Amino acid sequence: MFHDKKDLEKRMRRVVVTGLGLVTPLGADVETAWKNIVAARSGAATITRFDATDFHTNYACEVKPADHEYGFDPNKRVDHKVQRQVDPFIVYGIDAASQALEDAGLTDMSEAERFRAGCSIGAGIGGLPGIESESLVLAAKGPKRVSPHFVHGRLINLISGQVSIKYGLMGPNHAVVTACSTGAHSIGDAARMIAADDADVMLAGGAEGAICPIGIAGFGQARALSTGFRDDPTRGSRPYDKDRDGFVMGEGAGVVVLEEYEHAKARGATIYAEVIGYGLSGDAYHVTAPHPEGSGAFRSMEMALRKSGLALEDIDYINAHGTSTPLGDELELGAVRKLFGSAMGGVSMSSTKSAIGHLLGGAGAVESIFCILAMRDGVVPPTLNLDNPSENCAGVDLVPHTAKQRKVRAVLNNSFGFGGTNASLVLRAI
Amino acid sequence: MSETADRVKKIVVEHLGVEADKVTEDASFIDDLGADSLDIVELVMAFEEEFGVEIPDDAAEKITTVKDAITYIDEHKG
Numbered sequence: 001m002f003h004d005k006k007d008l009e010k011r012m013r014r015v016v017v018t019g020l021g022l023v024t025p026l027g028a029d030v031e032t033a034w035k036n037i038v039a040a041r042s043g044a045a046t047i048t049r050f051d052a053t054d055f056h057t058n059y060a061c062e063v064k065p066a067d068h069e070y071g072f073d074p075n076k077r078v079d080h081k082v083q084r085q086v087d088p089f090i091v092y093g094i095d096a097a098s099q100a101l102e103d104a105g106l107t108d109m110s111e112a113e114r115f116r117a118g119c120s121i122g123a124g125i126g127g128l129p130g131i132e133s134e135s136l137v138l139a140a141k142g143p144k145r146v147s148p149h150f151v152h153g154r155l156i157n158l159i160s161g162q163v164s165i166k167y168g169l170m171g172p173n174h175a176v177v178t179a180c181s182t183g184a185h186s187i188g189d190a191a192r193m194i195a196a197d198d199a200d201v202m203l204a205g206g207a208e209g210a211i212c213p214i215g216i217a218g219f220g221q222a223r224a225l226s227t228g229f230r231d232d233p234t235r236g237s238r239p240y241d242k243d244r245d246g247f248v249m250g251e252g253a254g255v256v257v258l259e260e261y262e263h264a265k266a267r268g269a270t271i272y273a274e275v276i277g278y279g280l281s282g283d284a285y286h287v288t289a290p291h292p293e294g295s296g297a298f299r300s301m302e303m304a305l306r307k308s309g310l311a312l313e314d315i316d317y318i319n320a321h322g323t324s325t326p327l328g329d330e331l332e333l334g335a336v337r338k339l340f341g342s343a344m345g346g347v348s349m350s351s352t353k354s355a356i357g358h359l360l361g362g363a364g365a366v367e368s369i370f371c372i373l374a375m376r377d378g379v380v381p382p383t384l385n386l387d388n389p390s391e392n393c394a395g396v397d398l399v400p401h402t403a404k405q406r407k408v409r410a411v412l413n414n415s416f417g418f419g420g421t422n423a424s425l426v427l428r429a430i
Numbered sequence: 431m432s433e434t435a436d437r438v439k440k441i442v443v444e445h446l447g448v449e450a451d452k453v454t455e456d457a458s459f460i461d462d463l464g465a466d467s468l469d470i471v472e473l474v475m476a477f478e479e480e481f482g483v484e485i486p487d488d489a490a491e492k493i494t495t496v497k498d499a500i501t502y503i504d505e506h507k508g
Contacts, residue, residue: 080447081469145479148471 012195016430018269019104019257020369021096021205025061025250025356028072029099034373036070036355037381038403042234043356044248050213056220059233060211061250061357063092082162085149087127088209092253092362093159094166097121097203101167104257104269106201111168117201118171119160120190121255122182124361124417127154129212156361159207159253171199179417180321182206183254183364184425188278190258200263205365207253219249222288226324237358238385239322239329239351240393247323250357254366273372273427276310276410279303283420290328290416294335297321300422301339301412308410308426312343315426316408317380319367321416322351323358332414333392348406350399354384364415368425371411375429380404434481434507435500441476442496445469455497473499481507 020030025043027033036043043061052058066073074083074091077098083091097119101107109117134150152158157175164173172193176185183206190204219225226246229236237248264271281303283296290297305312318336322329329351337344352370353359359366374380386400397404410428439453448463459465459473474490477483477499483506485493493499 081445081464084445084447145475148468148475 013197014261015191015194015258015275016261016264017256017272017275017372017427018259018264019100019106020272020372021099021103021255022252022366022369023063023072023092023096024252024359024366025063027070028063028095030103030369032070034370037352037370038379040382040384040402041355042384043250044233044236046233047211047216049211052216055213055216057216057225057227058230059236059248060216061248062211063252086153086158086162087130088251089123089126089207089253090153090159090162092209092251093121093123093207093255094162096205096207096253096255097159097163098166100203100255100257104259106257107167113201114168115170116199117169118173118193118199118203119163119169120172120174120176120186120193120202120204121159121163122176122186122206122361123156123159123208124177124179124182124206125208125210125215126156128210128215130154132212132214163203169203172202176206178421178423179419180358180360180363181415181417181421181423182361183366184368184413184415184423185280185364187256187258187275187365187368188280188423188425191275191278194258194260200260202258203255204258205253205255206361206363208360208362209251210360211249211251216249224288224325225249235385237324237354239320239324239354239383240333240389240398241386242388242390244324244326244329246325247353248357250353250359252356252359252366253362254369256365256369271430273375274430275425276428277304277308277426279305279307279424281422283422285420288418290331291420292331294331296420296422297332297335297414297416298339300424301335301414304412304424304426305339310410310426310428312340313346314410315347315412316406317371317374317411318347318349319371319411319413320349320351321414322383323353324351328416330390330392332416333396337396344396348380348397348399348404350381350383352381364413364423368413368427371413371427375408375411375427378405378407380406380408432500432504434504437480438477438496438500438503441480442473445473445476453496455495455500457496458494460494477503483507
């Protein structure tokens with residue numbers, strides 16, 4: 001099954017993770033967010049950005065304001081003028097990318113190094129709040145009142161653009177747009193750019209900030225959102241539970257520093273993990289519904305594992321896509337079972353979307369960081385609210401309610417998106 | 431300092447994210463206050479909103495300093 005690993009090794013350079021950055025509904029730095037995830041806290045609450053009383057749902061996982069216990073202060077790392085001109089997803093992305101670069105100790109690269117350093121930070125939707133509000137300005141006041149920063153303040157590739165300007169990064173400048181697979185594709189694509197010698201260092205990840213009236217209304221009309229837990233929003237995101245009724249929208253960003261292995265070793269960098277497998281596939285089935293046999297999910301995971309050269313038994317943890325939608329969770333679980341077969345008994349699988357909601361374009365990157373921290377700390381994060389698992393869950397360790405101590409040597413991270421786009425990453429400790 | 435000057439300076443500080451004491455009447459938006467051409471478009475829009483004046487493109491092009499803005503607004507506001 002894994003026969004082509006040796007050929008690949010001859011041609012491709014090794015890629016490791018040397019920096020992490022997070023902005024999430026449970027914390028705006030890596031350690032705070034992770035501490036809260038492991039402590040089984042939920043970032044869900046009634047929406048504060050606008051009055052959502054009459055919407056399909058009135059709860060989400062918002063990034064908390066600066067004065068909150070684990071809030072986000074944009075003034076720490078994002079220029080005041082930039083903040084005024086761009087949508088929240090770009091602010092989150094710049095901040096997470098800056099954290100990652102600081103963590104890697106790479107904020108002061110020489111010009112020669114910066115020619116070999118790039119950005120691949122995407123988003124699923126981009127500047128929805130700004131598109132909404134400026135459309136209202138256009139309707140009410142006419143074209144001469146639309147902000148001159150409207151376009152470049154909303155475009156998805158403007159996290160990569162802004163970060164490259166902030167740090168002078170002149171290598172590949174790229175942005176993936178594959179809905180909820182964006183974060184995973186961004187890391188996978190950027191890793192390949194380093195492996196193929198296009199760059200030595202890449203900032204890679206994804207962001208989202210689409211909690212606004214048109215965003216909640218749009219996903220609500222697509223029947224994708226959890227709606228039944230207005231009394232206690234923290235119970236809304238409940239992957240694999242019988243009572244799950246849709247996803248809870250999250251927001252934030254996750255960005256990692258990817259670095260060529262020898263480059264990282266030579267400068268004595270802290271190496272968190274190695275990116276060893278990347279798989280991609282298309283469902284070719286339906287715009288929003290997953291393939292009924294989970295075939296796209298299966299092929300994506302299978303490709304990532306094959307590329308990794310690992311045996312199924314080597315994977316200790318799967319961070320599931322697990323959005324808490326009735327159809328999706330079940331199909332992913334089926335595909336995982338089919339792939340892992342008898343190796344299923346040794347693996348833990350959980351969905352951290354139960355705690356921070358669905359970060360859409362940010363999800364795959366944020367969850368990859370949680371996977372890395374699971375390996376670092378020997379603990380797998382829990383699936384919250386898993387009170388009554390679906391029938392299909394029998395015999396699978398879904399880490400209900402509380403985190404679990406266990407050795408984690410290698411991880412699989414899944415992300416699947418609208419349009420039938422699937423991405424899987426395999427990372428290992430090093 | 432005139433009331434117009436106060437309000438103009440407040441808008442400049444807010445939009446360009448610069449220290450208030452840098453916004454002198456002689457300060458050039460581009461050379462001294464770090465604005466680019468799009469920032470000028472935005473500032474002109476903000477002046478139009480704040481003072482209820484219309485600043486056509488050809489007039490806007492001639493507004494390069496804080497003083498230019500104050501003078502134009504004082505001459506044209508109702």
